[in-house]
Amino acid sequence: MKGEKKTQDDVVYEHIFDAILEQRLAPGTKLNEESLGDIFGVSRTIIRRALARLGYEQVVVLRPNRGAVVASPSLDEARQIVFARRVVEKAVTELVCENADANQIEQLKQMVRDEQACFDRGDLGAGIRLSGEFHLLLAEIAKNPPLLSFQRSLVSLSSLIIAQFEKGTAKSHCSYDEHFELIDAFAKRDKEKAVALMMHHLDHIEEKLNLGDEAEENDLKAIFSNVMSRKQSAPQA
Amino acid sequence: MKGEKKTQDDVVYEHIFDAILEQRLAPGTKLNEESLGDIFGVSRTIIRRALARLGYEQVVVLRPNRGAVVASPSLDEARQIVFARRVVEKAVTELVCENADANQIEQLKQMVRDEQACFDRGDLGAGIRLSGEFHLLLAEIAKNPPLLSFQRSLVSLSSLIIAQFEKGTAKSHCSYDEHFELIDAFAKRDKEKAVALMMHHLDHIEEKLNLGDEAEENDLKAIFSNVMSRKQSAPQA
DNA sequence: GGCTCATTTTTTGTACACATTTACGTCTAC
């Protein structure tokens, strides 16, 4: 549909972003400018721009003079992000109920079908991404560019959170059943139901936060604290 | 209070931003990288970063290969921005009612007194800026970083809109009386009243949109549309 | 043996130079 030519920063941006979502880059990972430049075959200039953008969206943290690392939201920060999403998604949901035409409803359905296919075939990374894009498409249909831009940032962060907190959890993510239900409500222009479904949908994300614990391999000290206290145990077999 | 050292981009960013708010840079103005570099005594690298940031906040529009211009929101875009603010400000207002302590209430009052002083002495630019910072401080007190970041972008855009649409209007901007009333409601933790006041406050911005007309020297086509249809009328006197 | 401090190395920040694209004025053909 859209045939705009992607600039180099966009390509790098998306690659890094996808890598973060698909957990190939764990939260806390240092993002070295020169290494990335070598990998993508571009100069640091391009990498720098991509990182700045990711930084603006808070998906990576930019520390002056100390480089960029993949963000690792704390439990508290994660809750705040979900809260912000509640605020935005409520407004978006109402707007979608008002605005969505048949064509867009079909577009939404197709996207969720794709999402379902990804999860079925076990491609978690692509699944999480499509799940996020569903919510972005909603914001697009809402036809409010500022909200869309904010939603983009929040969805990125949500995906990061899901990736970070959903390590062991078997239950699927933004479950596509709920997306289908939402689409039904949109088609019927049933605002109340749609909003209720959406809030419920976000409840599920929040529930996961309380289950999975956040301490990850970033915090080396925490992970090896037990080792430290038993230094003189059997070193190897 | 906060003694962090500002980087060069920050300084440039703020200068350009202020210039836009204070109408020293009119909407539609082309922002030439080299000229700006000369003015601020830095290389294009720094200018470029500042412009990228302004572009991300949508305060300037970045056209690939064609440079940056100061944004000039259409009437429709302005309405969408105000709508987004309603969404965010409602949530922020409720959070402020829940969270604000006596110290913060005093901080808010002081800020509005400063704002009042600016308008009284006729310094419109500083007044508009402080008025915006009041709303930013609210988002800070709400203690939700994602909402704060979105609010920052929206407040910037609102200021731009006010500057653009409030050309002739005598009535003052974000009137500080309303800010004082809001603070009262916060202090009493009266959510309903505070939200009502805030919505009313935003109504005032929206009203101005309908009064002042937007067509500026940017949209040449609109301006000369009448001329086109009467090509062979009397040319000059 | 552990700690501090100086040196080295790595990494980020900035300026600058070159490549590419775009805008504009001119020239030519019809």
Next chain:
DNA sequence: GTAGACGTAAATGTGTACAAAAAATGAGCC
């Protein structure tokens, strides 16, 4: 006289070199 093509000038996009800062390393000291 107008429309189109071409060439030139200017501005943006990108790579690279150098400067400054931080991190890592190792020597010296307690």
